[in-house]
Amino acid sequence: MQSLGFAYAMSPILKKLYPDEEERAARLRVHMEYFNTQPYFASFVLGAAVKLEKERASGRNVLADISGLKATLAPSLGALGDSFFWGALKPLASILAVAMLMVGAWWAPILFLVFYNIIHVGFRAELLLFGYFSGGDVVSFMTRHNVTKNARLIKALALAGIGGFLGMAPLWLTDFSLLGRLSYLLQIVTVVLATWALVALLRKGVSPIKMMLGLTAACIALSYIGVV
Amino acid sequence: MFDSHIIFQVVLISLIGGIIGLDRTAAGQFMISQPIVAGPLTGWVLGDAHAGFVIGAVLELIWVLDMPIGTFVPADATIAAVSATALASLGGRAPAPLSVLGFCVLLSIGTAPLTMFADSLIRKRNARLAVFAVAGPGEDAITKLSRAHLSGLVMFFFKSFLLYLIILPTGLVALRLFGFLPEKIHSAMALFVKVLPVLGAALMLRKLSTAYLDRFLLIGLVIVALSEVSVKAPAYLYVLPAIVAGWIGVKFIEKRAS
Numbered sequence: 001m002q003s004l005g006f007a008y009a010m011s012p013i014l015k016k017l018y019p020d021e022e023e024r025a026a027r028l029r030v031h032m033e034y035f036n037t038q039p040y041f042a043s044f045v046l047g048a049a050v051k052l053e054k055e056r057a058s059g060r061n062v063l064a065d066i067s068g069l070k071a072t073l074a075p076s077l078g079a080l081g082d083s084f085f086w087g088a089l090k091p092l093a094s095i096l097a098v099a100m101l102m103v104g105a106w107w108a109p110i111l112f113l114v115f116y117n118i119i120h121v122g123f124r125a126e127l128l129l130f131g132y133f134s135g136g137d138v139v140s141f142m143t144r145h146n147v148t149k150n151a152r153l154i155k156a157l158a159l160a161g162i163g164g165f166l167g168m169a170p171l172w173l174t175d176f177s178l179l180g181r182l183s184y185l186l187q188i189v190t191v192v193l194a195t196w197a198l199v200a201l202l203r204k205g206v207s208p209i210k211m212m213l214g215l216t217a218a219c220i221a222l223s224y225i226g227v228v
Numbered sequence: 229m230f231d232s233h234i235i236f237q238v239v240l241i242s243l244i245g246g247i248i249g250l251d252r253t254a255a256g257q258f259m260i261s262q263p264i265v266a267g268p269l270t271g272w273v274l275g276d277a278h279a280g281f282v283i284g285a286v287l288e289l290i291w292v293l294d295m296p297i298g299t300f301v302p303a304d305a306t307i308a309a310v311s312a313t314a315l316a317s318l319g320g321r322a323p324a325p326l327s328v329l330g331f332c333v334l335l336s337i338g339t340a341p342l343t344m345f346a347d348s349l350i351r352k353r354n355a356r357l358a359v360f361a362v363a364g365p366g367e368d369a370i371t372k373l374s375r376a377h378l379s380g381l382v383m384f385f386f387k388s389f390l391l392y393l394i395i396l397p398t399g400l401v402a403l404r405l406f407g408f409l410p411e412k413i414h415s416a417m418a419l420f421v422k423v424l425p426v427l428g429a430a431l432m433l434r435k436l437s438t439a440y441l442d443r444f445l446l447i448g449l450v451i452v453a454l455s456e457v458s459v460k461a462p463a464y465l466y467v468l469p470a471i472v473a474g475w476i477g478v479k480f481i482e483k484r485a486s
Contacts, residue, residue: 004361004377011370025369032358032373039257086295090259091432094292096467097264101285102425103463106277109265109284116259155436156444157474162429162436163448164470171456171463175282175326178422188453191426198430199437208290208431212337215423216416223416 002042006049006070007031013050017057027053033067037074038081043124044141045073047131069136076138080147088154089119095161103171166191230397237274237318238400242392244273245310249388252306254381263287263309270310274317279324283312283333286421289428293435301351304343307388308336311395318396319403330417331406333424335399343391350387354380444474 010031018024037045048069055061097112105111127141134140142148169177169191170184179187201211248269251261259265264284271280291305312332316324319332361376363369406413433445448470455461455469 004357004373004380007361007373008377011373015370021369025363028369028373029362032361039253082295087293087436090262091292091436093259094262094264094288095432096471098285098288098425098428099467100464101264101281103466105464106268106281108464109268109281112262112264113259120258152440153475153478156441156478157471158432159436159441159444160448160451160470160474160477161467162432163445163450164452164467165448166429167449167452167456167470168463168466171466172425176285176422176425178419184457185453188449192449194423194426195430195433198427199433202430202434208294208427209337209340211427212290212334212424215427216334216420219416219419219423220413223412223419 002037002039003032003035006035006042006046009046010049010053013053017053030067033070035070035074037078038085040085040120040124041077041081041127043127044077044131044138045070045136047128048073048134048136049131051132051135073136073138080142080151084147084151084154085120088151088158089116092154092158092161095158095165099161099165099168102165102173102176103168104173166195230400234318234400238314238393238396241270241274241310241314241396242389244270245307245314245392246385246389248310249304249306250381250384252304254384261306263291263305266306267309267313270313271317274314276313276317276322276324279316279322279329279332280313282326282329282421283316283336284309286333286424286428287312287336289425290431292428293432301344301347303340304347304388304391307339307343307391307395311339311392311399312336314392314396315399315403319400320407325414326418326421327414328403328406328417330420331403332399333421334417335402339391339395342395346387346391350383354383444477447473447477 007028011028014024014027014031018027031049035042035045049066052061052064052066052069056064056066093112093116096115097108100111101108130141130144167188169179170187174180179190182190198211202208206214245266248261248266250256251258260269264287267284267287268277268280271277271283287305287309291303291308294302294305312329312335315335316329316332319328324332357376357380360379361373363372437445451469451473452466455466
């Protein structure tokens with residue numbers, strides 16, 4: 001899926017390194033081989049591939065197995081990247097922004113973008129440079145950044161953020177709040193219990209879409225009963 | 229219902245939505261395609277930012293952990309957020325009432341199977357681009373590659389663009405029919421919007437929860453509840469003590485373990 005994108009990203013350096021069109025075309029075909037990893041972590045592989053192509057073109061490392069390097073790095077970096085960015089950083093940024101938005105901070109989407117992209121773009125740049133200067137030494141990269149441990153830390157912060165989000169229920173704008181008549185503590189308890197009930201249903205295998213349709217039915221029933 | 233003004237706005241949102249949708253997987257991934265950004269952006273363009281904020285907030289939590297991992301194709305949360313906001317903004321008065329927002333969110337759920345199908349179709353098509361990217365004799369390899377690669381982007385754009393052109397007019401008809409439904413249904417839809425944040429939190433918890441991490445949920449909840457009763461501050465700041473407490477908790481546990 002990402003093979004064309006990888007080859008496209010490599011094309012400027014290949015144009016520079018291989019003036020001969022046939023050789024350039026052959027190297028491009030190598031980089032069009034199957035490649036799939038987490039998109040941000042692809043920068044590490046890109047940096048390493050650039051370094052090896054430079055060595056190969058200059059004659060210092062003509063046997064460089066760039067295809068093998070890509071095939072080795074892609075799956076492990078993919079798992080790391082999915083866990084860190086999709087599974088930890090994005091949920092943390094989302095819960096912070098939504099928690100603030102629901103109490104009236106309309107600038108929260110901008111905060112979401114700034115917070116996420118400072119980390120994301122910085123990481124991408126560092127991955128590219130680290131990949132280049134290390135030549136694809138993923139062990140050094142793992143030791144230096146401890147991505148797994150940091151992903152777990154950020155997930156913990158995301159969970160704390162969800163707890164904080166639920167704790168802020170009494171402060172939610174009227175667009176989102178329906179427990180305003182209850183006491184402060186009762187509002188929090190009700191929201192937490194409702195969340196727990198939904199989690200229990202999800203753990204039984206009910207899909208999110210079915211859950212939403214079920215909630216729709218429940219809201220209609222409550223409306224007709226006269227509860228709301 | 230479909231005067232020139234509405235047609236123009238439908239085409240405009242289809243164009244904007246198509247471009248924003250590229251950020252989802254095809255280009256950049258700077259998260260402007262996330263509901264919490266795409267919703268308010270759409271609402272702002274159409275003159276009802278409030279609709280965008282509400283829809284963006286509720287859909288963000290619901291879809292945030294639906295991840296494009298490996299070959300799995302999740303539902304398109306961008307199309308859901310943009311189309312729901314556009315329908316709410318175009319369907320009547322601004323700001324759109326909560327019942328309309330709820331109905332538009334419900335309609336956007338219906339787009340999930342369609343967007344997943346369309347996404348899978350385009351990905352299968354784009355997977356064949358590698359064949360077209362290989363240069364023949366006398367052809368410039370980089371130019372051939374660039375054309376093939378960028379055509380993939382164009383296909384992703386047109387997929388979203390065409391989906392909006394189908395979803396928006398259909399949704400506007402549905403919204404018009406919604407207007408004829410009893411008041412109880414409208415009240416139910418307003419209630420639906422209010423319970424969605426709780427569902428969003430539950431969905432996040434379901435995917436993030438582990439024996440090690442669950443204690444941080446409690447830490448965040450207790451710290452924020454205590455902060456609210458003991459410290460007077462702008463409401464949006466109360467989530468920060470949860471994060472600080474979570475950080476301290478992790479460091480404490482790590483120190484004890486080492």
